[in-house]
Amino acid sequence: MITINNLSKVYRTKKGEIKGVDNVSLTINEGEIYGIVGYSGAGKSSLVRCINLLERPTTGNITVDGVDLTTLKSEELRQARLRIGMIFQHFNLVSQKTVFENIAFSLKAARVPASKINDRVEQLLEMVGLSDKRDVYPGQLSGGQKQRVGIARALANNPKVLLCDEATSALDPTTTKSILKLLKKINRELNITIVLITHEMDVVKEICHRMAIMQGGRVVEEGKVYDIFASPKEELTREFIESVISFELPETILKKVSGTLVKVVFKGEVAGESVVSDTIQKFAINGNFLHGSIDYIQEQPLGIFVMELTGGKAEIKKALDYIGKRTALVEVIRHGV
Structure with a gap:
């Protein structure tokens, strides 16, 4: 489904070049939930933004559903991005628009006929459990409800891939569990491939099938979540796991x-x-x-x-x-x- 080959992203600043992503290669299978874990500055957000070319890689290529995105021209890339939904840490909703209008905006941007928009939005609201919030503005919603709107908006154009950039970091533990439960349901019922960026091992443990640990722009460990929890190879990985399962004796x-x-x-x-x-x-x-x-x-x-x-x-x-x-x-x- 997603193949990342020898990908690097270099940022040019006044202080010189900074490598956000350093020669990363990964394969993410169709229908799985894949976690990318790392501390702030590890390069995980840069990597996920390269997957839909919000950030264009300096070198390397990204293939999604058999299409190399780095070779596409602007209109072709716009069409390809319709198959890749994205949700963000801070929701990115338009405060002056209702819940209905925020979701409908994605459909209008994709040039969906007006006659089909209402039914599709109603379907999405039911899917994320917000049918009763149709005409409410974002300022009247809780954090979890805002993220549900973000998820509905990301699913509007029937994507094959859903990118989640720290989607639960701004939420309390109870709300996080409800959002993760929703993502698992979406993955199971719609067979959408989910790439989840996080620094929280609880999140990975809860829903991911496989994972990669990033540090300094590179992948330092990768594999099935179960196997990594059972026998981590790298010290950084052990550190992350101990944040969830601590065995330090007094x-x-x-x-x-x-x-x-x-x-x-x-x-x-x-x-x-x-x-x-x-x-x-x-x-x-x-x-x-x-x-x-x-x-x-x-x-x-x-x-x-x-x-x-x-x-x-x-x-x-x-x-x-x-x-x-x-x-x-x-x-x-x-x-x-």
């Missing part, structure tokens, strides 16, 4: 731990198995759970536990080897004293 607890401190990751069905209790019965060791949880990512369980193992070094090594064969990861945080 110093008062650590002072009491004299055994071997380990982190165990259970993937899929293994998360529900009695691996640890089997291990304790099989080997001459004791186990003490200190911290842990089971999360669900794309409806698959992912268990992460921190525990203390005590016993002879040889038995602990056998136990760790046994656990390692039955789980996704065993990491020794600190050896016993």
Whole structure:
């Protein structure tokens, strides 16, 4: 659906050239929700704006639904952009226009016949749950309602791709969940490919199938969301994950731990198995759970536990080897004293 090849975006400023995007290549499959994560300045917003050529790449190319956008002339590009909807962090609604008029504006810009606009807007309002706000102005809406208008407007011309640039960053947690639920519904029912730019790992964990982590304009890690949460490769990725799933133990607890401190990751069905209790019965060791949880990512369980193992070094090594064969990861945080 979307192929990004060797894409770079260089901004020329008075202080010199700044690389917003640095030689990025990605493939985003049709019908998936793809997250692009990074801190401010990582290049993620520059990248997403290149996808619909709001920013023209300095080098590289963007192919959407089989069409290389970088080769299109102005009218061809305008037509291609109709198939790419976009929603923004701050909604970008016209305050002097009603909800109906804000959505209808996209249809008029696409030269949709006036006779078809009313029915299409009514259909979109029902889809985003705002049929009762048809004649209300943006100033009378909550943040979540404004974003729903933005989503309806982005869907007006039946796009195949929906770009979301920090779409939930200005919203409270409860409203964020409702917007993410709506995006999942849109993805499922309309098979729209969604590219979601965010710095919030909770958002990615909630709805994305695959993801990329960006830093300094480059992609530093990429893959299935579940796999990245289970076994992150880069320190930056671990930092993002720990913002969602923290396993830092209080110093008062650590002072009491004299055994071997380990982190165990259970993937899929293994998360529900009695691996640890089997291990304790099989080997001459004791186990003490200190911290842990089971999360669900794309409806698959992912268990992460921190525990203390005590016993002879040889038995602990056998136990760790046994656990390692039955789980996704065993990491020794600190050896016993």
